[in-house]
Amino acid sequence: MNKQWALVGGIIGLLVMGAFVLVKLSPEKSGVAIGERAPDYRLVDLQSGDSVSIRERARGKVSIVNIWATWCGPCKEEMPAMQRTYAELKDQGFQILAISIDEADAKDVLDFTTELGITFDILHDKSGRIQQLYQTTGVPESFLLDRDGVIVKRVIGAHDWSSPANKKLIERTLGGGKALSTAN
16 A cells, blocks of 8 residues: 555656646746737748847837738728838837738738838738737737837727827837836
């Protein structure tokens, strides 16, 4: 009977030790809540064709990570306001990383953004995995990141990024302020 308990104890010990090792060796977990560092992910930059990392691209800049698609009417609606804000604040360290989840070819996505006069970064994730990683509920969905890659604001749906309140928030974040905001 003692051998059986020793065996059970040994098995339980191995399971606990295995769980501990799995937790320690698992990839870095990032949340998508305000105040947490945004998850990293590699995407294709449609202008250059290079594979880029969200964290590398956003490092040291205030960034909007915008997840969108060409077939999405609200996405098309919000892009001109994003372009106006980008044009006004890009020289201060502001950028937009617009991530298309279209299954279409890169040319179709670029043609769409050219038609709208978009000059900010257009990235592409044909797999749509970015939606799972960022826990989106649809498109468009946007995340304002500070210079350290921490989520300052999360917006579900089309949003007027050129509104005075949003420009003020972006400018405050550019200045180093940690103004955290919850808005839909």
